[in-house]
Amino acid sequence: MDNKKLQELVEEISITFFQRPFRHQAYFNPRLRSTGGRYLLSNHNIEINKRYFELFGEKELIGIIKHELCHYHLHLEGKGYQHRDADFKYLLKEVGAPRFCTPLPDSKKRKASKRILVYICGDCSQVYKRKRAINTAKYVCGKCRGKLIKVKELTEG
Known part of the structure; x- marks a missing residue:
C-alpha cells in the first residue's frame, strides 16, 4: 500500500x-x-x-x-x-x-531489558537504584547530603 x-x-x-x-x-x-x-x-x-x-x-x-x-x-x-x-x-x-x-x-524486547543504575552515598552508604542517570555533580544524598558515587549498572531481562 x-x-x-x-x-x-x-x-x-x-x-x-x-x-x-x-x-x-x-x-x-x-x-x-x-x-x-x-x-x-x-x-x-x-x-x-x-x-x-x-x-x-x-x-x-x-x-x-x-x-x-x-x-x-x-x-x-x-x-x-x-x-x-x-x-x-x-x-x-x-x-x-x-x-x-x-x-x-x-x-x-525493549521493555524487557531494563537497566538499573546503582549509586551509593560516600558518607552514609545509602543505596539508590535509578532507571535514569543522576548528575552526581549536581545531586547529593537525601539522607546526609553526602557525595553520590555510581557503583554499577545492571541490566534485567
Whole structure:
C-alpha cells in the first residue's frame, strides 16, 4: 500500500463511519516507532506507522485510522479530542475504534531489558537504584547530603 491508497482509504472510512469528509493529508511516516498513528494538531494531517499494516494487516490499519479520525473530527468540531476526554471515548465506541493499537513485537524486547543504575552515598552508604542517570555533580544524598558515587549498572531481562 502506498500513500495514495492510504489517503483514499482514510477518506472512505471518514465518510462511512463519521459521515464527514477528511479534507487533509494522510500518509505513512517511517519515523514512527512506538505508535500506530498520530494526528497532527498543527496542520490536521494524519501520520500512520506502515509497520502495523505490514505486520498485522488491513484490519489493524483500519482501527488505527478510525482512532486518528476520532481525534481529527473532534478537534475540528471544538470538542474533547484527547484520550482522557469523554467525547473522545464515546466516539471511539460509536465507530468501533480501538483505544490502543496492538504492541509491536520488538517493543516487548525493549521493555524487557531494563537497566538499573546503582549509586551509593560516600558518607552514609545509602543505596539508590535509578532507571535514569543522576548528575552526581549536581545531586547529593537525601539522607546526609553526602557525595553520590555510581557503583554499577545492571541490566534485567
